[in-house]
Amino acid sequence: MKEKSGRMIADQTVKYILFISAILSIIIVLAIAYFIFRESIQAWKEIGFTNIILKSVWRPGQDQYGILAMIVGSIAVTIGAIVLGVPLALGTAIFLGEIAPKGVQALLRPAVQLLAGIPSVVYGLFGMVVLVPIIRRINVPGNSGYGLLAASIVLAVMILPTITSIAEDAIRAVPDSYRSGSLALGATKWQTITKVVLPAGRSGIIAGIILGVGRALGETMAMIMVIGNSVKFPKPLTANPLTFYLSKARTLTGNIAVEISYATGIHESALFATGVVLFALIIIVNASARWFIKRQSSIPTTRQ
Amino acid sequence: MINNKSISTLHNDPESLKNLKIRSTTQNVWFSIMWLAGLVTLIILLLVIGYVIIQGGKALSWEFLTTPPRGGLSGEGGISTTLGTTVYLVALTLLIATPLGVGAAIYLIEYAGELGLTSPVMRVLISIANFAVETLAGIPSIIYGLFGYALFVSTLQFGWSLLSAALAGACLVLPTIIRTTEEALLTVPDDYRRGSLALGATKWQTLYKVVLPAAIPGIITGIILSVGRIISETAVFFVTLGGSHRLPSSIMDGGRTLALHLYYLAMDTNAFDKAMGTGAVLVILIILINLSINLISGKLTARIRGGK
Amino acid sequence: MNTKLETIEFNLYYGDFHALKDISVKIPEKRVTALIGPSGSGKSTFLRTFNRMNDLISGVRTHGDVLIDNVDLFKIDPVALRQNIGMVFQKPNPFPKSIFENVAYGPRVTGLRDHKKLEEIVESSLRSAALWDEVKDDLAKSGLALSGGQQQRLCIARALAVQPTVILMDEPAASLDPIATQKIEDLIHTLSENYTIVIVTHNMQQAGRVSDYTAFFYTDDTRTGRLVEFDETKIIFTNPADKRTEDYITGRFG
Numbered sequence: 001m002k003e004k005s006g007r008m009i010a011d012q013t014v015k016y017i018l019f020i021s022a023i024l025s026i027i028i029v030l031a032i033a034y035f036i037f038r039e040s041i042q043a044w045k046e047i048g049f050t051n052i053i054l055k056s057v058w059r060p061g062q063d064q065y066g067i068l069a070m071i072v073g074s075i076a077v078t079i080g081a082i083v084l085g086v087p088l089a090l091g092t093a094i095f096l097g098e099i100a101p102k103g104v105q106a107l108l109r110p111a112v113q114l115l116a117g118i119p120s121v122v123y124g125l126f127g128m129v130v131l132v133p134i135i136r137r138i139n140v141p142g143n144s145g146y147g148l149l150a151a152s153i154v155l156a157v158m159i160l161p162t163i164t165s166i167a168e169d170a171i172r173a174v175p176d177s178y179r180s181g182s183l184a185l186g187a188t189k190w191q192t193i194t195k196v197v198l199p200a201g202r203s204g205i206i207a208g209i210i211l212g213v214g215r216a217l218g219e220t221m222a223m224i225m226v227i228g229n230s231v232k233f234p235k236p237l238t239a240n241p242l243t244f245y246l247s248k249a250r251t252l253t254g255n256i257a258v259e260i261s262y263a264t265g266i267h268e269s270a271l272f273a274t275g276v277v278l279f280a281l282i283i284i285v286n287a288s289a290r291w292f293i294k295r296q297s298s299i300p301t302t303r304q
Numbered sequence: 305m306i307n308n309k310s311i312s313t314l315h316n317d318p319e320s321l322k323n324l325k326i327r328s329t330t331q332n333v334w335f336s337i338m339w340l341a342g343l344v345t346l347i348i349l350l351l352v353i354g355y356v357i358i359q360g361g362k363a364l365s366w367e368f369l370t371t372p373p374r375g376g377l378s379g380e381g382g383i384s385t386t387l388g389t390t391v392y393l394v395a396l397t398l399l400i401a402t403p404l405g406v407g408a409a410i411y412l413i414e415y416a417g418e419l420g421l422t423s424p425v426m427r428v429l430i431s432i433a434n435f436a437v438e439t440l441a442g443i444p445s446i447i448y449g450l451f452g453y454a455l456f457v458s459t460l461q462f463g464w465s466l467l468s469a470a471l472a473g474a475c476l477v478l479p480t481i482i483r484t485t486e487e488a489l490l491t492v493p494d495d496y497r498r499g500s501l502a503l504g505a506t507k508w509q510t511l512y513k514v515v516l517p518a519a520i521p522g523i524i525t526g527i528i529l530s531v532g533r534i535i536s537e538t539a540v541f542f543v544t545l546g547g548s549h550r551l552p553s554s555i556m557d558g559g560r561t562l563a564l565h566l567y568y569l570a571m572d573t574n575a576f577d578k579a580m581g582t583g584a585v586l587v588i589l590i591i592l593i594n595l596s597i598n599l600i601s602g603k604l605t606a607r608i609r610g611g612k
Numbered sequence: 613m614n615t616k617l618e619t620i621e622f623n624l625y626y627g628d629f630h631a632l633k634d635i636s637v638k639i640p641e642k643r644v645t646a647l648i649g650p651s652g653s654g655k656s657t658f659l660r661t662f663n664r665m666n667d668l669i670s671g672v673r674t675h676g677d678v679l680i681d682n683v684d685l686f687k688i689d690p691v692a693l694r695q696n697i698g699m700v701f702q703k704p705n706p707f708p709k710s711i712f713e714n715v716a717y718g719p720r721v722t723g724l725r726d727h728k729k730l731e732e733i734v735e736s737s738l739r740s741a742a743l744w745d746e747v748k749d750d751l752a753k754s755g756l757a758l759s760g761g762q763q764q765r766l767c768i769a770r771a772l773a774v775q776p777t778v779i780l781m782d783e784p785a786a787s788l789d790p791i792a793t794q795k796i797e798d799l800i801h802t803l804s805e806n807y808t809i810v811i812v813t814h815n816m817q818q819a820g821r822v823s824d825y826t827a828f829f830y831t832d833d834t835r836t837g838r839l840v841e842f843d844e845t846k847i848i849f850t851n852p853a854d855k856r857t858e859d860y861i862t863g864r865f866g
Contacts, residue, residue, distance in 0.1 A: 032443065039450075128576075
């Protein structure tokens with residue numbers, strides 16, 4: 001009897017310990033939000049919300065802390081990465097999910113997985129040593145090779161595996177009965193993919209792209225290494241608007257990482273304010289991805 | 305009797321033939337483009353890995369691996385202390401994150417369900433906890449860095465140290481460990497649990513003796529994934545670990561991991577060859593990690609297919 | 613009577629596994645032919661041979677001839693063939709699209725753009741499938757919102773819209789309730805005026821009710837499916853030539 005109650009007490013104790021681990025995630029999320037916001041309060045108070053968000057001059061020496069240039073930098077590089085990376089990622093996902101023979105799948109899928117695992121500093125280094133010298137050859141005055149284009153290309157490769165694997169999962173989740181239904185009606189395999197499979201997997205595919213956006217907005221070190229880190233507002237170098245992407249820039253993430261180790265006082269607080277803006281952007285992006293994932297999982301399946 | 309002439313359609317009208325031809329041509333064109341997409345993805349990987357390993361390989365030597373970096377602007381020396389720091393940091397981070405992550409997953413999978421409808425407060429709490437895990441997985445690493453800097457480095461005054469970095473890193477890998485452990489637990493058949501409970505074992509005895517051993521390969525996969533995450537991570541440690549190139553002698557000392565070292569070499573020195581060498585070491589480590597994960601999960605699927 | 617489909621010494625393998633052996637049969641035009649037999653005797657596999665859906669399964673090999681209108685079926689582009697041979701599956705599988713789009717799918721993929729014409733085809737196909745009166749006011753509603761029986765008739769309408777000459781049905785009523793089954797059976801009867809129908813069924817009464825001809829498939833321990841007997845349904849059910857057919861049918865009738 002005594003032994004038994006000892007076992008029961010152990011059972012209960014373990015349960016409470018496990019419960020605490022389970023809610024630790026909640027505590028961490030709240031702590032992250034709390035500390036980043038707390039440290040940024042001074043900046044919001046003394047500089048003002050609009051002066052931070054809408055001013056584009058960042059000069060810590062003169063107490064000017066506008067981050068609009070970095071917001072634009074982050075968005076521009078994300079758009080660039082999406083434009084370059086999404087078609088390739090979706091193509092690869094369709095190829096893996098619908099077209100590739102088994103042997104090719106067995107080669108390509110681990111390759112995509114490996115692409116996801118390569119450290120961002122390695123991508124950054126590859127960008128510095130290989131991409132930047134190539135881009136530098138584009139004959140435009142003021143083009144150093146470092147800038148939005150180099151950053152967009154590096155980032156496109158970095159978000160490729162995220163989007164590919166989520167989109168492939170969404171494609172594979174489409175019931176086979178849809179495919180056989182379409183093929184039996186005399187549709188070609190390609191028509192089946194574009195008219196039935198992709199529409200049915202749409203929500204999951206969109207969620208993959210949005211999560212790719214989230215990754216792109218959050219990437220730090222590789223961006224610092226190839227984007228040039230200029231605090232100036234990015235502008236086209238010549239009359240040709242395309243040269244905008246040859247302009248140096250800085251991302252929100254880069255702004256934090258480059259300056260946090262030596263910043264103090266209001267400067268440090270302004271960097272935390274940058275973090276708050278980034279945090280808010282990411283929360284919005286991830287929430288919308290989650291919404292699409294919910295929709296995907298609610299499609300009725302009539303698997304045979 | 306058999307009409308053996310080769311035809312492509314039964315509707316022999318030209319309209320239908322033309323339509324069929326257009327559709328099959330369209331398919332061929334698009335399939336080629338999809339093949340190309342797959343090929344380009346593969347080429348990108350081979351290009352990045354091949355370049356880093358071949359170029360970096362030139363800098364690799366026993367000496368490079370075993371001598372400490374000397375610091376300074378020319379990037380003299382090897383990478384021994386950064387390898388050491390990486391090992392310390394991986395160990396310390398996992399020491400913190402693994403019990404918490406595995407514990408959280410056990411609770412969320414094994415206990416949360418049995419609360420049933422009896423306790424609405426608990427149910428809300430559990431769904432918030434799941435939401436929090438998802439949120440953590442989506443937060444960019446620099447935010448973890450900022451958080452670690454504000455809480456561990458400044459407020460708790462751990463300074464730039466292994467401890468600060470490991471605590472911030474533990475928050476970063478926590479969702480990975482929780483999710484992979486949850487998946488592993490979900491693959492353990494319910495019969496195992498019922499069988500053990502029916503013999504009079506308590507819930508925890510059942511978990512500890514029956515469920516967890518069955519879930520071990522999945523849990524190990526999560527841990528190896530986390531090792532990869534920590535080795536690759538730079539942003540978090542850039543703002544929590546300092547950048548000293550010496551080997552930390554206690555958990556209150558700072559240091560630099562391989563990835564951080566690569567960053568410093570690339571940005572602050574002109575020793576691109578050494579940076580590439582460090583990159584090659586990183587890439588090889590990541591390849592080994594991926595191989596071992598595929599090996600374990602391959603064994604796992606074989607066991608699921610073969611067993612029961 | 614014309615022969616619509618014919619197989620001569622047809623064999624099919626999944627890898628090393630011999631699934632169908634030496635099947636020779638002539639399926640008459642504009643009649644209903646039922647394929648019956650125990651599970652695993654290869655009826656469904658045989659059915660899928662006619663629209664070459666087996667081609668999609670890797671490792672499938674065949675030898676022997678399959679003819680449609682006396683033409684070698686394997687020489688026809690499978691896409692064109694499937695426009696000629698519609699198929700209805702065991703579980704209703706409408707696309708997650710509107711009723712209209714489900715029926716218009718086939719004509720659209722084969723190149724029809726004219727909306728007026730599409731509307732005509734959708735209406736006539738739904739009428740032929742005895743579904744028009746139930747859905748004519750809700751054509752924009754999702755096909756998945758219909759009941760199981762309605763979904764199956766939608767799938768039949770979808771197949772008719774491509775104007776096939778043959779319709780293959782793989783246990784089309786297996787997942788339906790008796791009333792919905794009754795409607796499908798009535799429909800099969802009506803359709804046989806214009807179409808050659810081949811139906812796989814596990815339900816002996818159903819085979820007896822709807823079919824003009826019956827093919828009995830059987831398999832022994834080797835799991836290789838063989839055709840035991842093919843004849844008019846009333847002969848198969850009243851006076852079968854083979855003992856195994858008789859055992860199977862009487863066994864089912866209890």
